[in-house]
Amino acid sequence: MLFYRHNMQLDDSLRKLAEESGADFFGVADLSLARDFIISQGGLEIGGYPRAVSIGIALLNPIVDQLPNRAETAAAIEYRHHAYDVINERLDSIASRLSSVLQKENYRAYPVPAAKRIDDERICAIFSHKLAAHLAGLGWIGKSCLLITPDAGPRVRWATVLTDAPLKPTGQPMQERCGDCRECVQVCPVGAITGRPFREDEPREARYDARKCESYHKGLERKLGVGVCGMCLYVCPHGRHREQQPNSPKLL
Ligand code: SF4
Numbered sequence: 566m567l568f569y570r571h572n573m574q575l576d577d578s579l580r581k582l583a584e585e586s587g588a589d590f591f592g593v594a595d596l597s598l599a600r601d602f603i604i605s606q607g608g609l610e611i612g613g614y615p616r617a618v619s620i621g622i623a624l625l626n627p628i629v630d631q632l633p634n635r636a637e638t639a640a641a642i643e644y645r646h647h648a649y650d651v652i653n654e655r656l657d658s659i660a661s662r663l664s665s666v667l668q669k670e671n672y673r674a675y676p677v678p679a680a681k682r683i684d685d686e687r688i689c690a691i692f693s694h695k696l697a698a699h700l701a702g703l704g705w706i707g708k709s710c711l712l713i714t715p716d717a718g719p720r721v722r723w724a725t726v727l728t729d730a731p732l733k734p735t736g737q738p739m740q741e742r743c744g745d746c747r748e749c750v751q752v753c754p755v756g757a758i759t760g761r762p763f764r765e766d767e768p769r770e771a772r773y774d775a776r777k778c779e780s781y782h783k784g785l786e787r788k789l790g791v792g793v794c795g796m797c798l799y800v801c802p803h804g805r806h807r808e809q810q811p812n813s814p815k816l817l
Pocket residue numbers: 752753754755756757758777778779781794795796797798
């Protein structure tokens with residue numbers, strides 16, 4: 566059964582469904598801008614999709630604000646539960662619903678699972694959710710290698726639907742706005758962030774040492790049974806400024 570008669574209607578319907586399902590961010594990316602990188606990361610099958618629908622859910626500030634206490638088991642368990650498990654499930658559900666709508670329209674749609682952990686995503690994902698959000702114009706890649714949004718900083722988790730539907734891209738990659746800030750560099754307990762600004766022609770290793778980050782997580786896990794860090798996410802001023810704003814702006 567076909568519910569959507571032309572593309573703009575499909576774009577609008579996807580956005581509306583995402584919003585009604587609880588997404589705080591929605592965008593469409595033209596993946597041709599990063600085709601070679603996507604193929605090198607995920608292979609030809611993943612690299613064959615021309616568009617991506619990017620959806621994001623803002624993390625709950627009181628949960629993120631517990632991160633300085635991450636060496637206490639209760640805080641680490643709560644963060645793991647609410648910042649990963651619950652939000653990932655919500656994202657996967659929205660991505661699945663959007664994919665079904667696209668399939669009903671006879672388009673291919675592949676929901677890329679929300680990453681289980683920030684370090685999982687950085688080390689072994691088949692597709693970068695942050696890349697899709699960046700190409701959709703939803704934020705910039707910060708010195709922390711996280712996707713920084715103007716409204717919620719890096720305090721957002723992402724999922725992606727890859728598709729061949731001719732959706733209209735929602736924006737261009739955003740210029741970085743880190744400026745002279747080095748807060749994520751200074752707060753990292755293992756010096757995993759070098760402080761170099763993002764450049765498309767440089768490998769990620771120039772900015773970020775994923776192994777150092779991973780081994781820090783594993784050390785906490787051995788000690789507490791659960792290993793979370795995220796201090797680079799916690800400290801970013803583009804997310805922290807919202808702590809002072811009880812009526813935060815509508816993000817979609
Ligand atoms: S998650 Fe922690 S260890 Fe990893 S880069 Fe961020 S601050 Fe450093």
